[in-house]
Amino acid sequence: MTGRLVIIGTGPGNPEQITPEASAAIATGEQFFGYGPYLDRLTLRPDQHRIASDNREEIDRARAALDAASKGASVCVVSGGDPGVFAMAAAICEAVETGPETWRRLEIKVLPGVTAMLAAAARAGAPLGHDFCALSLSDNLKPWELIERRLRAVAEAGLVIALYNPISKARPWQLATGFKILREVLPVTTPVIFGRAIGRPDEHFVVVPLGEAHQQKADMATCVIIGSTQTRIIDRPGMDPLVYSPRSAEP
Structure with missing residues (x-):
């Protein structure tokens, strides 16, 4: 069973600057991987699970998120700002490039944010x-x-x-x-x-x-x-x- 992985940015920190597209991804996500202070910006339901890690653990976080998605979970990887600017989208790509073939078959989306x-x-x-x-x-x-x-x-x-x-x-x-x-x-x-x-x-x-x-x-x-x-x-x-x-x- 293959899940999906969406990489989102929470913007500079003002909730009004999170894009509607990112908000929709948050609403449907099951597992949320990210740096603790960025995850703190989200209001999650009891059925949604956060997996926080230190800011210097990007590659380990990326691998854990990809592994969860490969097992069927709907995963959100959370960055501040825009996930493609000095953030988690590059770490996910690095992990996919060096990881197992199954990760290359995942549905992976990067949603732009306000950096x-x-x-x-x-x-x-x-x-x-x-x-x-x-x-x-x-x-x-x-x-x-x-x-x-x-x-x-x-x-x-x-x-x-x-x-x-x-x-x-x-x-x-x-x-x-x-x-x-x-x-x-x-x-x-x-x-x-x-x-x-x-x-x-x-x-x-x-x-x-x-x-x-x-x-x-x-x-x-x-x-x-x-x-x-x-x-x-x-x-x-x-x-x-x-x-x-x-x-x-x-x-």
Whole structure:
């Protein structure tokens, strides 16, 4: 008997930002695999079962979810934000590629969600209005030297940069080092957006120039967006500024 596996994102944390498609998948799911705080965002029935695991156990979680689906269960794998952006959809694919043939025969669906980068950008205005990229500052799965090269390259290429996983207790120095690299390439007046827990009660939002950006403003719940040389700020009396990147670019 073969079940099905749906990979969903809960968005930035505001229940209103979970898509109707994801809500429908949650309503029909039987077993829910995910990081505990993400599962806590769901209101499950008594007949629905949650299997929580640590945030660093993605591959083990993926294998357990695939095994449950292969035995006939209707499985939901839960991520925050969008499941395809630094999240569980890639882990599921990795597990399928190296796992048993039966996993390749499963019905697997990835449902898009609102990722932190989009929530923070919407809160600011339109900083992603022109070309941009997303980078994770975590060196758990890639060397820090590669992260440094990519930071410098995309800054020199004129891309707006959205940084995920900017800082943690195990990595307290990396965001400050990243800002140092960026200040070697970009003007110190470049806008930097700190968007923490956007849409949730503990939201924190601030825009500062690159020359004043400090790692103390960020944690793992923060998405940091660094503008390009084209990104502009529109000051508004008594309100947060609008930050946007024009649709056109100068050579």
